[in-house]
Amino acid sequence: MREFAAELATGTGDPGPYAPFPHRVISRTKETADTTTLVLAPVGGGKGARFSPGQFNMLYAFGVGEAAISMSGDPSEEGTLVHTVRAVGNVSTALSRLGPGDVVGVRGPYGKGWPVDQMRGKDVVVMAGGLGLAPLRPVIYELYAHREDYGRVEIIYGSRSPAELLYYDEIQSWRTRTDTRFQVTVDSADRNWYGDVGVVTQRVPDARFDPARTIALMCGPEIMMKLSAQALEARGIAPSDIWLSMERNMKCAIAQCGHCQFGPYFICRDGPVLPYARIRPFLAVREV
Amino acid sequence: MTSLGDGPIVLTEGTHPFLERFDPKFLAAASANAREMRFETDEYVFREGERAQRFFLILEGKVGLEIEAADRPRLTVQTIGPGEVMGWAWLVHPYHWPVAARALKPTRAIALDTFVLHRYFKLHPDVGYRFVLRLMPVIAKRLDDTRVQLADIHA
Structure with missing residues (x-):
């Protein structure tokens, strides 16, 4: 080999x-x-x-x-x-x-990534569920590296349990920063966990941002992104300012094979990051 | 160790978000036997099976709701923080806590005496109705959150 x-x-x-x-x-x-x-x-x-x-x-x-x-x-x-x-x-x-x-x-x-250029000068909300933190980690590095380019930054990360948290040591370090709020929540935990227990959507009402000038990024299971987008929309963020990283079965990655088609979009070429406003109609359709 | 605040509590609309827009007469009545309580980390606010005799308004800190789980240590399934309320088992027969509540950090709460509340609501059912209407969205939200947790959205 x-x-x-x-x-x-x-x-x-x-x-x-x-x-x-x-x-x-x-x-x-x-x-x-x-x-x-x-x-x-x-x-x-x-x-x-x-x-x-x-x-x-x-x-x-x-x-x-x-x-x-x-x-x-x-x-x-x-x-x-x-x-x-x-x-x-x-x-x-x-x-x-x-x-x-x-x-x-x-x-x-x-593929197309997170709308970093559009984020500059604005508040940023990052929501991750489970393995969804992985595609968001590069943009978190960007936010921390150029912190002065952005307004308030809220990061909300949910995991099934404390044992399933990714990048544990790094998150501990990120959470010590005072210029960003990094909230972690889990579905359930044993007695050794003193953090939050619940789902990421529960943290949205307390998140600090100006909805008129906020870009939200999210990645996780589709149900998590759908519910999170609804929660952010309820706080006043426009669907066009909410960005989701979609996952489909990609084979060719160059928009030739059609395996990753999602409605009119090829996730490999048009995404994987797409605005909620564009894909919301298809999130409601079974087996798109 | 649980400690009580100094002196009697006088509840006002500003004491806690849950009390906003309640009739001052009700707040004055509910102040009877109300206590500010402080709990250290890991101290139990109440335990599963105990008689539910208090309604908690969380002011500071964090409380975890715990359940017993088969073949596993006790599980924390929800956390409750400042501005939230805790405990409605005193409204539901047989009036025992179905879960345990443990402070996950130093916590300050106001505990209302539910005997006082029951008595007041019997005399003033309109206030009782408003109280339940105020509490129902909290209960519904917790139920919704539990449904979402079951959907495994953090996979």
Whole structure:
């Protein structure tokens, strides 16, 4: 398998849009029982491709298959890619088992990310459910790195339990910042948890923002995003200012195969980040 | 250790958001036997199965509602914070707490004596009706939140 990867790395000519570029796993962090964060670097060195917060890569577990995985690292860091993978199927399980030194194929980055340019000068609300924090982490890095460019920042993260919180140490550090409010809530907890228990939507009424000049970003299960968008709309944020990162079964990632079609949109090309105003009608339709 | 505030409480509309726009006569009556209570972290406000004799208006801190769970330690299923109210089991037969409430940080609350409330509402059913109308959205919201929790929205 590594020989094949090496051939890809040294190949000549146009590899075509489906050719993965080999990357080596630099480090592996087990976030939770089923979720792992991999740091990748191009085989043979180099800076690697730049990306915008919210974009995704196709990761190829050689011999198993490809899966779309969001970028979850700092977009300002060159030379490495960070992906957080939950083991739910054959490909994601194979990716989760990779360790330092292993090689993985990478295609990308793809898709449209978070509306960072529109966010500048405004209040920002970030809502994440479960693994949905991973695609939002790059934009959180951006918010913290250029904090003076934004108004009030509210981050609301919900997890099933304390044991399933991602990036635990980093969140602890983020929560110490006084220029941003980072709320964490879980569905249920044992006696060792002294934080909030409940769902993310319960935190919306207390969130501090000016609805007329707020951009909201959210990622999580569709039901979480639907309910969160409704809660934010009830607070006065316009649907066009609420942005969702959608997930569909992406195969080609270049709007050719149609697997990720969502109503009139291809999530790989038109998304994965889309405004609620555009996709709200389709969220109400079963099996779109 | 639970501690009580100094002296009797005089409830006003400004004491707690739940009391806004209530008749001053009712507030004066409800002040009888009302107590400000303070709970240290991990101290129980009430325990499952105990007789429900107080209605709590949370002023500061955080309280976790706990249930017993099969094959697992006790689970905290909801937290309640400042500006919120806690406990309506005193309105529902057999008037025992169905959950336990534990302070998750130093907490200050006003505890209303529900015997006083029952007595007042029997004499003034219109006030009792308004009280229940004020409480119902809280109960409905907690039920909605529980439904959303069951939908596994944080997967």
